Amino acid sequence: MSSQSSIPWFDEFIGVAYRYFDLRMNVVPLFSDQKESLNLWRDVIHWWVDPSIKIRFVETGNDYWFIMGADSQKQDTNISMYKLLPKSEHYERFKKGHGGEAYLRFGVYTKLTLENSKKDTLCDCGHEASDHDENDGDACLYNTCDCKKFSSFQVNLLKRKKTITDIKFLDEENVKDDVLAWNCLNINKFSKTESS
Numbered sequence: 097m098s099s100q101s102s103i104p105w106f107d108e109f110i111g112v113a114y115r116y117f118d119l120r121m122n123v124v125p126l127f128s129d130q131k132e133s134l135n136l137w138r139d140v141i142h143w144w145v146d147p148s149i150k151i152r153f154v155e156t157g158n159d160y161w162f163i164m165g166a167d168s169q170k171q172d173t174n175i176s177m178y179k180l181l182p183k184s185e186h187y188e189r190f191k192k193g194h195g196g197e198a199y200l201r202f203g204v205y206t207k208l209t210l211e212n213s214k215k216d217t218l219c220d221c222g223h224e225a226s227d228h229d230e231n232d233g234d235a236c237l238y239n240t241c242d243c244k245k246f247s248s249f250q251v252n253l254l255k256r257k258k259t260i261t262d263i264k265f266l267d268e269e270n271v272k273d274d275v276l277a278w279n280c281l282n283i284n285k286f287s288k289t290e291s292s
């Protein structure tokens with residue numbers, strides 16, 4: 097694994113969604129631009145050797161590091177991905193329910209406005225788009241609701257997928273025993289903390 101440390105780290109994606117789809121849980125790095133995500137899949141992920149794909153979750157307080165890497169058939173253009181993210185309900189559900197394997201897919205994240213939503217699209221306030229008033233700055237019409245502006249999103253899962261069978265949840269204390277996670281924190285956490 098001596099080559100691991102020379103693989104560049106990439107964190108220019110929005111976050112990670114966890115979804116049930118095709119019976120297995122899906123781990124879905126999110127992008128705002130579909131073309132960008134398709135290019136990254138074509139240039140990098142497509143060449144990953146499935147049994148070598150690793151994802152690591154390193155928890156730190158209310159956040160966790162998402163860390164993912166693999167051996168590639170095109171080692172010279174390979175990258176590893178990471179992102180520091182807040183723990184979420186979906187994350188906790190994945191942690192409990194993944195059963196040792198998951199599908200890796202990319203997703204395209206789109207923010208929805210009242211104009212491009214369907215009537216029954218749920219707003220972050222929990223009420224449907226049709227309950228929001230276009231003539232009043234998109235405010236929610238429920239008397240008891242203080243939502244002033246309709247806000248929602250959708251995630252489109254791209255079709256291509258890879259199977260992940262190497263999934264580990266770690267603490268910062270035992271991260272030293274894991275080459276991928278240790279490398280990630282070394283380069284992306286400890287070095288940045290020192291320089292800032």
Ligand SMILES: [Zn+2]
Binds near residue numbers: 221222235
């Ligand atoms: Zn609302």
Ligand SMILES: [Zn+2]
Binds near residue numbers: 221222223236238241
């Ligand atoms: Zn509302």
